[in-house]
Amino acid sequence: MWPLAISGVQRCPARLIGTRTIEGRQPWEAHMRDGIVIVGAGQAGARAAEELRKQGYAEAIRLIGSEPHLPYERPHLSKEYMLGREEIEAIFIHDERWYAEHSVELIQDTVVNADLSAKTVSMGTGARLAFESLLLTTGSEPRRLAVPGAELSGVLYLRTIEDARRIRISLKAGGRSVVIVGGGWIGLELAAAARTLGNDVTVMDAGDVVLGRALGPEAGGYFARAHRAHGVQLLMGEQLAGLEGAEGSVVGAVTASGRRLPLDVLIVGIGALPRTAVAESAALPVDNGIVVDAALRTGHPSVYAAGDVANAYHPLFERHIRVEHWDTARMMSRAAARAMVGQSVSYDRIPYFYTDQYDISMEYWGSVGRAGFDQFVWRGDPDDGSALGFWLQSGHVRAGMSINIPKMGKLIEALVRSNESIDVEALVDVDQSLESMLPAAESA
Ligand SMILES: Cc1cc2nc3c(=O)[nH]c(=O)nc-3n(C[C@H](O)[C@H](O)[C@H](O)COP(=O)(O)OP(=O)(O)OC[C@H]3O[C@@H](n4cnc5c(N)ncnc54)[C@H](O)[C@@H]3O)c2cc1C
Structure with a gap:
């Protein structure tokens, strides 16, 4: 948890660069009016703050995030951490001291609205912050099941540290029947971790082949062979029709073809959706994410977006693409930071992705x-x-x-x-x- 709570806003004890009182404002609003507010303290948000300081930006930087953690990298959650080979401390992008030393103010809160004419964001606690420029790095969130039984307890998703802790506890002793809905990256990395830890694993997917949407049949077929060789049961062409519960907890899955799968652990990995609520509150263009140009700028000259949430124009591919990968969060956010300090930016990096399974x-x-x-x-x-x-x-x-x-x-x-x-x-x-x-x- 971040250490200090000020008027409902928890902060890292960062040194603020120059403060001045603005009449009629609450204490937490009494800092410099100028500066950059970054909404979303994930990987993209933290890397953007880092790049802003690297580029010599000397005004206030406020990094607002909903999660009760320092910004962290998610890829380890489904790999080293899930396998018990790494602990959570290893995944933080910077320690607390770094934010203090670089005068990056961390605020734990949820932004509920952005007002572009007033140049302010409002937060769940009621606090309001002014900005000169705004960067939206709100990321994405797991797509949820919409079948009978989806609300049962024990239906697990993986996005956050808390999700990963719950799943790790369920898998670590081995010997459990694990059903994974979705044969995408998260589903397969968790299948590999669950098998490695000695669980029985079934992966169910509506497609003909795992990873079919991302890679097509040939490369997907390679991953399918690898999982089968490790003893994972792949149920392809099967759609989840509903979940069965006992005393409020999930105990079984039923497929559209009528197959019943008793289970101890149910994990859902059916894709992610961009978190666009703040952009929508400001009437910014949203279409499969926040639409930005090659300089990562939205329709408003002071508002930028990067990372999972950004649907950015790619000059090489000559179309907009939204990429939910670690490297894009890391590099696109840095490019956005450079654009925000006035550099000429045309982000055309080739998207990069990695996975580790077995x-x-x-x-x-x-x-x-x-x-x-x-x-x-x-x-x-x-x-x-x-x-x-x-x-x-x-x-x-x-x-x-x-x-x-x-x-x-x-x-x-x-x-x-x-x-x-x-x-x-x-x-x-x-x-x-x-x-x-x-x-x-x-x-x-
Ligand atoms: C388990 C897992 C494994 C992965 N493995 C890989 C991998 O092997 N390789 C790879 O390339 N990629 C991988 N990824 C994808 C990669 O982690 C993401 O692309 C990356 O995290 C995106 O970073 P981001 O900062 O854009 O978004 P996020 O990491 O989602 O961060 C956004 C943050 O913004 C916060 N937020 C959202 N809305 C608000 C609001 N209104 N107010 C305040 N805060 C808000 C969220 O709580 C979140 O903390 C993995 C993802 C997961 C979940």
Whole structure:
């Protein structure tokens, strides 16, 4: 928990840069009127604050977050932490001292409204803060089940430290029947952790193959084989129809085809939704997230958005994309911070994602989704332990991934960025160098 509670607003004891009393304001509003307010003290929010100070921004920075923790990185929650190999202390982005030393004021509260003409945000506790510029990094939240029984106790989701603690307690002793609804990233990472800890695991998904929406059938099929080889039961093409309870707790799942699955633990990983309520309160453009341009600016010149919540125009892909990945939260928020201090920004980083499941370490660069490619090829055989995979459209590499081959980022990014037609036969031939397939300037 953050240490101090002032008028219902808990703060880290940060040194405020210059304060002045503004007549008629409450004590917590009596700081400098100028400055940047960041709503959402997650990864994107914390990295933006860090970048603002790095760029020499000397006015007030206020980082407002609903969670009772210092900003932290979520990826470990479903991996090292879930496996008991790491404790929570390892995931905080900075310790408390860093915020104090950099005069970043942490405020634990929930912003309920932003008034862009008054340039203020209002919080759940009734406090109001003024800003010169506003950054929205409100992230995303798990999509909830909408089936009979969804309200039963024991229906678990994973987003926060508290969620992870609950799930870890359920899994750590092993020997339990675990049903996971959703064969996406969170579902599969939890399946891997649950199996590794000695539980019986069933993953149910409405699609034909796990990760089908993100990767398509070939790469998804590889992950399906890996999970089956570790003893996970995959129920594909199965939709959850309802949950059964006993004394208020979930004890079973029923599929649309009528299959009944008794269970000890039910975990739901059916995707996430951008948290756009604050943007909507300010009538900012929202369409699958907060719509921003390549400089991460919304329709209002002083309001920016970054991270999971931002649907940003990508100059290379020439369309808006919303990316729910760690690297985007980390780098897009820094770019937004630079734009906020007046630098010229055009955020065109190739989206990057990683996952760790069993002994698989996978990294991915690009953005294709289900419909953004017409060909998928392997370079090497992933079932032998390592390989590269490429998604192509009309002979152009649109995305690439590495399975247990480190340090492929620069090359794969360059292939995606080059936007040139590639010799696919050479691409899949492990005896031919990938560098030779790059345009001359990029391979030099
Ligand atoms: C379990 C898990 C595992 C993951 N693993 C990976 C991985 O392996 N690889 C990868 O690339 N990505 C992974 N991700 C995704 C990655 O963690 C996210 O992309 C990243 O956390 C996004 O950061 P963010 O700051 O945009 O949003 P968030 O992390 O969601 O932070 C937003 C914060 O804003 C707060 N907030 C929201 N609304 C308000 C409000 N109105 N007022 C105040 N505060 C508010 C929220 O409480 C939250 O703390 C994982 C995510 C999860 C949940």
